[in-house]
Amino acid sequence: MTVPMEAKKRRQRRQAVFGILTFALFQGACAAVFAALCLIPDLPRWVFWLFAALAGVCGLLIIPALVVLKQRFKEIEGGESDAAAEY
Numbered sequence: 001m002t003v004p005m006e007a008k009k010r011r012q013r014r015q016a017v018f019g020i021l022t023f024a025l026f027q028g029a030c031a032a033v034f035a036a037l038c039l040i041p042d043l044p045r046w047v048f049w050l051f052a053a054l055a056g057v058c059g060l061l062i063i064p065a066l067v068v069l070k071q072r073f074k075e076i077e078g079g080e081s082d083a084a085a086e087y
Helices: 005-037 047-059 062-078 080-085
Strands: none
Touching: 005 047, 005 062, 047 062, 062 080
């Protein structure tokens, strides 16, 4: 039994979005933890800036993930994975 092409593309898009959402959730959780660590009283200034930088990096990593998601959508619509599966 073959899966219709449109249903396969819809499933692939859903999987891609789920992967990016999972990644974003974990990155957001890491950013929240690092931001919470910045609130420790009497923390040395350099440690505060280290935690703040780590929180910022975790948050910024979501932007390239969205770019990759957009590229993945183009691959799915173009049928590149289907063409590669034929070899």
